Amino acid sequence: MEALSRPIKQTLVLRPRTSHSDHALLPLRSLKNPKSNLTRTLRSVDAKARTEKHVSTAATIDYSDPGWKEKYQKEFEARFSIPHITDVIHDAVSYPSTFCLKMRTPLSPDFTNGYPTDEEWHGYINNNDRVLLKVIHFSSPTSAGAQCIDPACTWVEQWVHRAGPREKIYFKPEEVKAAIVTCGGLCPGLNDVIRQIVITLEIYGVKQIVGIPFGYRGFSDSSLAEMPLSRTVVQNIHLSGGSLLGVSRGGPTVTEIVDSMEKSGINMLFVLGGNGTHAGANAIHEECRKRRLRVAVVGVPKTIDNDILHMDKTFGFDTAVEEAQRAIYSAYIEAHSAYRGIGIVKLMGRSSGFIAMQASLASGQIDICLIPEVPFNLHGPQGVLSHLKHLLETKGSAVVCVAEGAGQDLLQKTNATDASGNVILGDIGAYIQQETKKFFKEVGVPADVKYIDPTYMIRAGRANASDGILCTVLGQNAVHGAFAGYSGITVGICNTHYVYFPIPEVITEPKVVDPNSRMWHRCLTSTGQPDFI
Numbered sequence: 001m002e003a004l005s006r007p008i009k010q011t012l013v014l015r016p017r018t019s020h021s022d023h024a025l026l027p028l029r030s031l032k033n034p035k036s037n038l039t040r041t042l043r044s045v046d047a048k049a050r051t052e053k054h055v056s057t058a059a060t061i062d063y064s065d066p067g068w069k070e071k072y073q074k075e076f077e078a079r080f081s082i083p084h085i086t087d088v089i090h091d092a093v094s095y096p097s098t099f100c101l102k103m104r105t106p107l108s109p110d111f112t113n114g115y116p117t118d119e120e121w122h123g124y125i126n127n128n129d130r131v132l133l134k135v136i137h138f139s140s141p142t143s144a145g146a147q148c149i150d151p152a153c154t155w156v157e158q159w160v161h162r163a164g165p166r167e168k169i170y171f172k173p174e175e176v177k178a179a180i181v182t183c184g185g186l187c188p189g190l191n192d193v194i195r196q197i198v199i200t201l202e203i204y205g206v207k208q209i210v211g212i213p214f215g216y217r218g219f220s221d222s223s224l225a226e227m228p229l230s231r232t233v234v235q236n237i238h239l240s241g242g243s244l245l246g247v248s249r250g251g252p253t254v255t256e257i258v259d260s261m262e263k264s265g266i267n268m269l270f271v272l273g274g275n276g277t278h279a280g281a282n283a284i285h286e287e288c289r290k291r292r293l294r295v296a297v298v299g300v301p302k303t304i305d306n307d308i309l310h311m312d313k314t315f316g317f318d319t320a321v322e323e324a325q326r327a328i329y330s331a332y333i334e335a336h337s338a339y340r341g342i343g344i345v346k347l348m349g350r351s352s353g354f355i356a357m358q359a360s361l362a363s364g365q366i367d368i369c370l371i372p373e374v375p376f377n378l379h380g381p382q383g384v385l386s387h388l389k390h391l392l393e394t395k396g397s398a399v400v401c402v403a404e405g406a407g408q409d410l411l412q413k414t415n416a417t418d419a420s421g422n423v424i425l426g427d428i429g430a431y432i433q434q435e436t437k438k439f440f441k442e443v444g445v446p447a448d449v450k451y452i453d454p455t456y457m458i459r460a461g462r463a464n465a466s467d468g469i470l471c472t473v474l475g476q477n478a479v480h481g482a483f484a485g486y487s488g489i490t491v492g493i494c495n496t497h498y499v500y501f502p503i504p505e506v507i508t509e510p511k512v513v514d515p516n517s518r519m520w521h522r523c524l525t526s527t528g529q530p531d532f533i
């Protein structure tokens, strides 16, 4: 039995998927052997491409083979095909959907008279609908932010599955017991997603909906009872931050979780969380398959850091950037009002600097933005401290925005981890504050240094309007995905369209800021900072 609190890389088994007959795009049908060497090679090529912008894959793909592009696209289709309960439960039958916005009168409680309306309604998603994952045709590997598959940066179409309600569903609503669990740290919007999942489940006709208290822990702790949920219970929960259900890190084993689900009769599980939670969700999905349970496990990515692969953004991120403005503004006012003032703001971002970068850009008050993806020196003639001295001499004050994962190489490592196995980072903000004070004392010039860490104030807030809408669409699509019979999937927004991804594809590594991207360059233009190397 394996505990849940392990580093993701040890747990993830990237497995082949079989494709459900009516949801494969016809020209790109799954390969007979999706676990071929080519699959593995291309996966690593693609991962490398994400971090290095362009790749030389001559050693792994034979570009002289006129069919290389078609092979790549087939492999891609296999990788991004979404698991379906009929992959293992071959006799699972489908029913006409009970989700039809032409039938908004309350549905009969037991559906004994059959399912609503056979009339044609053009509100469903076809299983073969797809969304393009990449929309830019880079004509050269040197183009800003270019991600290329071959050295010539050829245009290769990469399609992913469109999210939304299907005409056929694989669960009878009266036989569904749906559960929702929220794991990891807080993030604005959790309550909005819970609310939408409950409301949409009720529209399908589900009567048994429960919340699992305090993350995965709620599956094993007998003192924590399931929380019954309904539209009445969730009606106003989005007006508060946090999670109605509570959150936690660490927790029971996958076996314990699935045992508990079986005991309680849960056959739809909605899992709200980040990369760790999704690794857990995928393990639960795999265990359900192993036991041949007719269960749908669907994730909704929750990461304030916006560090999940392939998605335009995750909920809570916009709110975090907006809330960060208040901290930055306070730091600016403190610095500007002091004699030779320096304000330092630390923002969230364990491995990705999206919040720091966007908050810096939005505020226009940041002189130095430091993110995990871009190494920097603090000391020395090119270092941050020398630049701060220059800023005090030329502007009279300065404001620094640092992401929590930045400059970890400058801090002493502790190897400490939290209950989920995440490395506990050193406090880079406090370190910069101390070193700044020390530096100005040593050079014998005054500096008034103020440090603000708004992390928990930001995390605990309620979602802003744009995140509220994102949560609404994601929550609704999670329910549509489960009813359509998909499992081991997560929902996301991709090039402004909503899609389903197989979970492993979005958590192989964190999404990071590309230091060669236009957005990072815009940030540098805005701050006017030099390279600190």
Ligand SMILES: Nc1ncnc2c1ncn2[C@@H]1O[C@H](COP(=O)(O)OP(=O)(O)O)[C@@H](O)[C@H]1O
Residues within 6 Å of the ligand: 003, 004, 005, 006, 007, 008, 009, 011, 012, 183, 184, 185, 215, 216, 217, 248, 249, 250, 251, 273, 274, 275, 276, 277, 278, 279, 280, 281, 283, 302, 419, 420, 421, 422
């Ligand atoms: N590799 C993993 N496999 C299975 N479960 C995991 C894994 N990593 C984390 N978890 C579980 O997922 C939950 C949330 O993980 P955590 O890393 O704290 O937050 P997040 O989901 O936001 O990354 C915890 O209960 C943790 O035990």
Ligand SMILES: O=P(O)(O)OC[C@H]1O[C@](O)(COP(=O)(O)O)[C@@H](O)[C@@H]1O
Residues within 6 Å of the ligand: 183, 184, 185, 186, 274, 302, 303, 304, 305, 348, 349, 350, 404, 418, 459
């Ligand atoms: O104090 P906690 O709960 O461990 O959370 C701190 C961490 O949570 C985060 O907000 C991220 O949370 P997740 O791991 O849930 O995405 C980090 O930015 C921060 O380091």
Ligand SMILES: [Mg+2]
Residues within 6 Å of the ligand: 184, 274, 275, 276, 422
């Ligand atoms: Mg995480």
